[in-house]
Amino acid sequence: MERNQNIEKRILWVAERLFLEKGFNGTSTTEIAKTVGCNQALIHYYFRTKEKLFWDVFAPKVEQFVEYLDAPLDESLDFIERIKNVIDFYFGILELDERLTPFIVNELLMNPGRWDKFRDRYLRNESRSSAFDRFESMVEEEISAGRIRSIRAIDLLMNIMSLIISVFIVAPKGFANGECDSNLRKDYLDKRREDIKLLIVNGIRE
Amino acid sequence: MERNQNIEKRILWVAERLFLEKGFNGTSTTEIAKTVGCNQALIHYYFRTKEKLFWDVFAPKVEQFVEYLDAPLDESLDFIERIKNVIDFYFGILELDERLTPFIVNELLMNPGRWDKFRDRYLRNESRSSAFDRFESMVEEEISAGRIRSIRAIDLLMNIMSLIISVFIVAPKGFANGECDSNLRKDYLDKRREDIKLLIVNGIRE
């Protein structure tokens, strides 16, 4: 009886795991059903289409990034510390689940339709804009004050995100360590994080 | 008669275009055949399997990266100029065809089997190792001489590649410019290239 409670949630749960591990195309509704322990028609009863199931799984994963800039941009700190906070913040999110970055890159960046939907849903709302606007004025203020070199806020953010995302794309490939020892992996991630902070902070010096 | 000459090459040609534009999974052998103007069985006559066709298309694309470090590392220049050359070199390759980066990331980094095959074929041969070894001793010499800060060669290379690859993943999304104006795009790429040089060169200063 317990297995049969909340089948809808269990489908979401299983779908999340399989999508993360094998991607959208690599996961069939039949396999999801088999893993849940129900039949394939039930997936469609609850979610109508596989694509809608995908977004029901995907939206919560993505929404944690939407207000991405508000949390780490603590105004009581100086700008360099805020930048380091931003790097720590994103590293923290992505480190929680190493399957997340390849999943996002693959399903979002590599799929035009999904990208458009994502942009319309999440990159055009007010909370994101205002957070970025705050960040942008911070950058401009630092440049005016002569504390960092001239750089556009969007480029600075792009540099930061590029460096972080690449770490989590390459890390699962065992590029860092021949073996998959989790201590070595943690060391590698920490090392990369500090190196990225150093590069960014050094790189925007006047 | 001319259309029928070198069908094998024309299959390779069409397959390359379709794989680049729609990915491996998004391209069927039926569609390749239809575009070539032959029947689908002929694809298998020449290439046996779709996977083998993929590698026949993919190998030449990838091989230009294998000796990637030898060309730009001109020993007559100082180290900073060599670094800038490396950045220009990769930018140049990727700029030649903007479909190339998403293709490589998607098919190679995101597919475990392909990655393993790629690593065994291309990352374990001598030419690659010796080029990297040269780069590594250059970096160590610069550090010893106190001309740059301490950094591992592999991390420096990873930083450079991360920044460049990200540009070409994001660029096709129109992140840079609302419209797809090719002059704006060129401006954006040039701007990013110079910004990356500045970031890297600044970021490894002592």
Added chain:
DNA sequence: GTCTATAAGGAGATAGAC
């Protein structure tokens, strides 16, 4: 070499019984 025909299987989605 090039073709037609087809095998053999997997996919997502739906109809309708219970």
Added chain:
DNA sequence: GTCTATCTCCTTATAGAC
């Protein structure tokens, strides 16, 4: 709400005629 059965479509690959 959950099931079985099935529809429709598309895929890669092969057999065999010409």
